[in-house]
Amino acid sequence: MKNFKITALIFSVFLFAVFIFAINGAKAMTPNSAKAMKIIKAKGCLSCHTINGSGGSVGPNLSKEGLSGHSVKWLKVQIADPGKHFPGSIMPQFNLNAKRLNEVAQYLESLK
Numbered sequence: 001m002k003n004f005k006i007t008a009l010i011f012s013v014f015l016f017a018v019f020i021f022a023i024n025g026a027k028a029m030t031p032n033s034a035k036a037m038k039i040i041k042a043k044g045c046l047s048c049h050t051i052n053g054s055g056g057s058v059g060p061n062l063s064k065e066g067l068s069g070h071s072v073k074w075l076k077v078q079i080a081d082p083g084k085h086f087p088g089s090i091m092p093q094f095n096l097n098a099k100r101l102n103e104v105a106q107y108l109e110s111l112k
């Protein structure tokens with residue numbers, strides 16, 4: 001009986017820890033932002049842009065891109081064909097599929 005109580009206690013503490021961990025994880029990073037950051041890193045955006053403290057300074061800092069007033073649609077065009085907004089831009093065109101393009105654009109728009 002004593003053993004059972006101890007096991008139950010340890011299990012409750014464990015469940016509580018998982019619960020706290022899950023809440024913090026959800027706040028720190030939504031699944032969408034994790035996915036978007038993965039694409040951003042893989043595509044090399046950070047070689048020119050800083051996002052949340054890490055990255056280059058060739059292009060503007062994107063950490064607060066959501067405050068620029070640019071729509072998700074504008075951001076999609078910017079990523080796929082920067083020359084449309086900035087003729088002669090040194091930013092390369094990125095050929096992302098529609099789903100990934102949407103994820104990255106929505107993430108950038110959410111940065112405020």
Ligand code: HEC
Pocket residue numbers: 040043044045046047048049058059060062065068070075078079082086088089090091092094104108
């Ligand atoms: C070779 C450097 C370079 C790379 C790589 C690059 N960019 Fe850029 N980006 C720029 C520059 C420079 C600008 C500023 C506009 C201009 O002069 O073309 C810019 C502008 C932008 C803007 C517009 C910011 C604003 O509000 O005016 C966004 C959004 C952006 N880049 C997103 C991205 C994303 C997402 C990636 C990766 C998929 C990326 N960039 C990769 C250089 C780069």
